[in-house]
Amino acid sequence: MRLSDLPRGTDAIIDHVDDHAETDPVARRLRELGFVPGEPVRVVATAPLGGDPLAVRIGFTRFALRRTEADRVVIHPVKELA
Amino acid sequence: MTTLNIALVGNPNCGKTALFNLLTGSRQKVANYAGATVERKEGWFTTPGGRRIRLLDLPGAYSLNATSPDEAVTRDVCAGTYRGEAAPDLLVCVADATNLRLHLRFVLEMRAMGRPLVLALNMIDAARRNGMEIDLPRLQAELGMVVIPTIGVRRDGARELLAELDGTPPPVPAPLPEGTDLHALVRQILSDCVTQSSPLSDRIEERLDRWVLHPVWGPVILIVLLFFMFQAVFAWAQPLMDAIDAGMGMLGQKIGTLMPDGVLRSLIVDGVIAGAGSVVTFLPQILILFAWILVLEESGYLPRAAFLLDRLMSFAGLSGRSFIPLLSSFACAVPGIMSTRTIQNPRDRLVTVLIAPLMTCSARLPVYTLLIGAFIPHRNIAHFLNLQGLVLFGLYAVAIASALVVARVLRWRNADRQEATLLMELPAYRVPNPRDLALGLWERARIFLLRVGTTIVSLTVMLWGLSSFPAPPAGAQGPAIDWSFAGRIGHLMLPVFAPLGFNWQICVALIPGLAAREVAVGALATVYSLGSGTDTDQAALQLGQMLPTHWGVPTALSLLAWYVYAPQCVATLAVIRRETASWRVVAIAAGYLFALAYAASFLTYHIARMF
Amino acid sequence: MGPHHIIQTVLACAMVLACGLYWAGRLFPAASRRGWSSMTAILRGLHAPVGMIHYADRRSRPRNRTGCGGCSGCADRSCTPGAGPDR
Numbered sequence: 207m208r209l210s211d212l213p214r215g216t217d218a219i220i221d222h223v224d225d226h227a228e229t230d231p232v233a234r235r236l237r238e239l240g241f242v243p244g245e246p247v248r249v250v251a252t253a254p255l256g257g258d259p260l261a262v263r264i265g266f267t268r269f270a271l272r273r274t275e276a277d278r279v280v281i282h283p284v285k286e287l288a
Numbered sequence: 289m290t291t292l293n294i295a296l297v298g299n300p301n302c303g304k305t306a307l308f309n310l311l312t313g314s315r316q317k318v319a320n321y322a323g324a325t326v327e328r329k330e331g332w333f334t335t336p337g338g339r340r341i342r343l344l345d346l347p348g349a350y351s352l353n354a355t356s357p358d359e360a361v362t363r364d365v366c367a368g369t370y371r372g373e374a375a376p377d378l379l380v381c382v383a384d385a386t387n388l389r390l391h392l393r394f395v396l397e398m399r400a401m402g403r404p405l406v407l408a409l410n411m412i413d414a415a416r417r418n419g420m421e422i423d424l425p426r427l428q429a430e431l432g433m434v435v436i437p438t439i440g441v442r443r444d445g446a447r448e449l450l451a452e453l454d455g456t457p458p459p460v461p462a463p464l465p466e467g468t469d470l471h472a473l474v475r476q477i478l479s480d481c482v483t484q485s486s487p488l489s490d491r492i493e494e495r496l497d498r499w500v501l502h503p504v505w506g507p508v509i510l511i512v513l514l515f516f517m518f519q520a521v522f523a524w525a526q527p528l529m530d531a532i533d534a535g536m537g538m539l540g541q542k543i544g545t546l547m548p549d550g551v552l553r554s555l556i557v558d559g560v561i562a563g564a565g566s567v568v569t570f571l572p573q574i575l576i577l578f579a580w581i582l583v584l585e586e587s588g589y590l591p592r593a594a595f596l597l598d599r600l601m602s603f604a605g606l607s608g609r610s611f612i613p614l615l616s617s618f619a620c621a622v623p624g625i626m627s628t629r630t631i632q633n634p635r636d637r638l639v640t641v642l643i644a645p646l647m648t649c650s651a652r653l654p655v656y657t658l659l660i661g662a663f664i665p666h667r668n669i670a671h672f673l674n675l676q677g678l679v680l681f682g683l684y685a686v687a688i689a690s691a692l693v694v695a696r697v698l699r700w701r702n703a704d705r706q707e708a709t710l711l712m713e714l715p716a717y718r719v720p721n722p723r724d725l726a727l728g729l730w731e732r733a734r735i736f737l738l739r740v741g742t743t744i745v746s747l748t749v750m751l752w753g754l755s756s757f758p759a760p761p762a763g764a765q766g767p768a769i770d771w772s773f774a775g776r777i778g779h780l781m782l783p784v785f786a787p788l789g790f791n792w793q794i795c796v797a798l799i800p801g802l803a804a805r806e807v808a809v810g811a812l813a814t815v816y817s818l819g820s821g822t823d824t825d826q827a828a829l830q831l832g833q834m835l836p837t838h839w840g841v842p843t844a845l846s847l848l849a850w851y852v853y854a855p856q857c858v859a860t861l862a863v864i865r866r867e868t869a870s871w872r873v874v875a876i877a878a879g880y881l882f883a884l885a886y887a888a889s890f891l892t893y894h895i896a897r898m899f
Numbered sequence: 900m901g902p903h904h905i906i907q908t909v910l911a912c913a914m915v916l917a918c919g920l921y922w923a924g925r926l927f928p929a930a931s932r933r934g935w936s937s938m939t940a941i942l943r944g945l946h947a948p949v950g951m952i953h954y955a956d957r958r959s960r961p962r963n964r965t966g967c968g969g970c971s972g973c974a975d976r977s978c979t980p981g982a983g984p985d986r
Binding site: 551742749752 | 903911912921
Binding site for chain 1: 350351353355386387389390393471493494497498501502503504506507591594595596598599600709710711712713714715
């Protein structure tokens with residue numbers, strides 16, 4: 207499953223980050239910022255008027271990501287949050 | 289003992305700037321790095337032991353793999369490869385103790401620099417408050433570098449850092465083996481050295497962000513905040529402005545009685561005091577507006593506003609990220625235009641350059657305030673909405689909306705939705721530090737007063753000259769100013785501007801207004817005070833009270849509309865020329881802005897006259 | 900038209916002229932530097948105080964400007980947008 211498809215409030219674990227091109231600086235930056243295998247992640251909010259960008263929480267940091275950026279992140283959900 | 293060169297590095301939002309301010313106080317110098325639009329902050333201080341330190345506050349960077357000019361500068365300066373910059377003798381890495389999971393990775397990366405390294409564990413008080421226990425000696429051992437706790441916002445928060453600087457220089461840490469998994473290493477170090485319960489501050493973010501980032505309430509909160517900001521600008525500034533206004537009036541009268549009657553007295557009273565003095569009156573307003581912006585910046589709210597507005601901005605071809613520089617630099621379009629250098633796509637860059645003059649300019653504020661204060665009734669709608677603040681908010685909203693529409697129109701034929709990266713951190717919420725706020729406002733006030741003392745005064749003196757000579761021929765009727773150069777120029781311009789409801793005095797005021805928008809206020813003050821006759825007691829009559837007796841409301845509204853759009857700033861046009869290396873672009877910018885201004889002004893005047 | 904009046908007019912004109920020259924210097928920096936260069940030579944010839952000569956000399960050299968128009972946003976120093984906290 208991809209981060210861009212993760213519903214709001216659902217916990218998930220990062221599997222890996224895909225490259226969208228040969229050298230993908232966005233993917234590299236995502237990995238540097240902590241989107242690494244085994245890290246817990248959650249979608250905290252979606253923007254008004256279309257839900258792009260997303261606000262995600264990884265570790266103790268929050269980031270705003272475009273859907274195209276979140277699309278690179280492959281995850282598997284853990285459990286539903288009440 | 290030679291001066292020690294130290295560089296402060298760290299992730300964005302680690303509290304580096306507060307620490308920098310704490311160490312250097314007001315002994316700072318802000319400039320640009322040679323050949324770049326990246327800001328260079330340098331400061332000096334002396335340690336208790338007598339060591340002189342030169343401190344460089346490098347731009348925040350997430351990694352040595354730079355993705356922006358800011359990060360490239362940080363990387364190059366640390367490596368000692370930036371042209372014109374001496375390699376630092378010591379690197380102080382600043383990390384946010386409440387978010388080591390993110391920040392420690394960069395600290396480990398810095399080991400590759402091969403320079404003496406020290407870790408300043410900042411915001412240690414917040415970490416302790418959250419129930420975080422950090423085993424400092426163990427952390428030092430595992431990281432391979434000296435670790436010093438700091439609290440950037442407390443008066444003595446850098447005590448231990450200073451003590452460290454007085455001691456023996458720290459060693460150069462051994463570089464990590466090639467290909468080390470930095471994240472795994474960070475995780476291991478954290479599990480060894482840090483114990484904590486569920487972080488309390490994270491719950492604050494959870495609760496606040498539930499509303500602030502909410503798809504419906506988020507924008508509502510944003511609008512209410514902006515609204516309140518403009519209300520405050522009017523309401524809070526009023527007593528201060530009245531005080532300054534009265535003070536200027538008294539000064540004018542005093543000088544008027546002290547000096548012998550004649551040309552020189554007129555220059556001082558009608559030219560300098562009425563002219564420049566009337567602009568100084570608006571200092572409280574500008575400071576209040578800036579205080580709000582600084583508070584919004586420091587509190588961590590702005591990235592969330594950028595998040596909410598990203599969709600709207602991409603409609604105009606901008607990234608939500610450009611909202612922050614646009615708002616923060618609303619002081620002046622020039623930095624905004626210069627920062628477009630980082631935009632890759634030439635067409636996007638051109639569009640941003642063309643709409644920048646619409647979005648920003650604090651020099652418009654005096655003009656807006658003068659006209660709103662003089663012509664919009666001091667009334668409350670629905671018991672708490674100040675009508676004047678509402679109109680001010682409306683002017684800014686119209687300007688920004690126009691900019692977005694123009695950007696959209698300019699991209700009509702070129703609708704390629706280019707992938708613009710956002711990937712922006714939403715930092716922890718923070719209570720703004722009063723010291724940093726005061727420092728920022730003091731700087732702003734200094735800049736403003738400097739501008740008045742040089743640009744504004746010189747323009748009003750020259751205008752006074754044009755308005756006082758030549759003297760009217762003997763037996764002429766009407767005020768003397770009608771016969772002066774300025775008077776004649778004004779009357780010449782009248783046919784062009786009369787359909788907008790402008791009188792010749794306004795026309796004259798627009799000319800020096802090309803060099804500085806707010807000079808129009810001073811110019812009007814000078815022109816009217818000269819035209820009000822020879823009794824200079826009247827010269828100090830407040831402009832705001834005098835104008836409604838000379839103009840109708842439609843004229844004032846028309847002038848407001850003019851100022852929203854008109855390209856009244858040659859500095860902006862000059863920068864456009866420099867950045868695009870094309871006179872054609874300058875002509876397009878000036879042309880379309882002038883056309884918009886004329887149309888808006890015309891419509892406003894004639895519609896207003898119908899009521 | 901007493902002498903009072905003439906002195907005042909001369910002073911006033913001088914002040915207006917000074918402002919005009921200031922702006923000419925801002926708009927045409929190259930010409931302004933040449934002007935200061937000549938001024939330096941004149942001051943040297945008149946044996947003016949060393950401080951004055953040095954000042955004129957400094958004004959005749961190109962200054963490393965960041966390229967601002969002296970707008971209210973930056974006062975000729977840094978021209979970067981939004982230096983927020985820790986950028």
